[in-house]
Amino acid sequence: MRAHIAVLPGDGIGPEVTAAAVAVLREVLAHGGHVVEFSEHAIGGIAIDTTGEPLPQATIDGCLGADAVLLGAVGGPKWSDPQATVRPEQGLLGLRAKLGVYANLRPLRVHPRLAALSPLKAENLVGVDLVFVRELTGGAYFGRKSREGDVAIDECRYSEGEVERVVKRACELARARRGKLTSVDKANVLETSRLWRATTTRVVAEQEGITLEHQLVDSMAMLLLTRPSAYDVIVTENLFGDILTDEAAALAGSLGVSPSASLGDGPRGLYEPIHGSAPDIAGQGVANPIGAILSAAMLLRHSLNLADEADAVEAAVDDVLAHAELTRDLGGRASTTEVTDAVVARLAALRKAAA
């Protein structure tokens, strides 16, 4: 197979964790005899510094010409002045819109060794295996923004079509899992949520084999902590999904281990760990690369159709989480490269064991 992957390292720890993911991808693809070309492009703060724009046209072209996009993170204190008119995060939102990746998959499993690091009791984490499907190209993130005197306005809008397509994607995923879909909204207060609930109910009624439950977002925030193993697929709008997935990631022991895949209608996807640029640890070589490496596994599965290779990367990561020295966020002393090397070594060892 031949493929082209666009790599957007971005800011802070972004370059450190994308280098790790690329090292793992190179290992697994070269072994399978696949010819994969990587091209690097600027996004976020670094792109503002070099071109004046958070999403230069050359980056958009590079991504549109690729089979998949791997992104680190954008943002940092240097570009966080509330008065600034150009911001790194605009680059990321612009890219999601340009690529049309409206469904953001954020899986959550809790590795047994990390359960002790979770703020929840380990016994409450047994059997946690869920996937968030976060709507990614609508809602308050993309509505009109304005200032009128001392008043600020963020418009939140959703069309039925935008809800329908992401809910259908969530149904497909649920059907391949345990068939249980939880839709999260704030239908007791928001008009967009009432549209969301009515559309979800209609779409799911047209699908075979899916059980649907609705939850209000405030209650869902609580339920994630009290009975996380009760959920399978959770679909929700952009802002609620952003907040709930960081909460969920903390259950897994660290924000550093959670991956994501952002998908549209075609095979091309955008893959990024859910964490940010972590300015507090950037440049120290201690960032946890696991979220980025697991995002690369999702890239193999969803954009390159290499499910066996994706499984192999996930198995190697599981093994490293179980046995190896881990990064500081997980209570260890290993560097980013030591963990990455351990994953690459496990990939080779597991392959040998299977042969």
Ligand code: NAD
């Ligand atoms: P953050 O996710 O960058 O960091 C939160 C905390 O988690 C920090 O203490 C950080 O050190 C830790 N952390 C995050 N990833 C880690 C990793 N891989 N290994 C070890 N520790 C890790 O969130 P923040 O500090 O609120 O945001 C910093 C900047 O990142 C902001 O500019 C924000 O807009 C941006 N951001 C970008 C993305 C993205 O590009 N997808 C996502 C979230 C935040």
Ligand code: IPM
């Ligand atoms: C994420 C991030 C982004 C978001 C920011 C950086 C725009 O928090 O990917 O979760 O809010 O979507």
Ligand code: MN
């Ligand atoms: Mn977020």
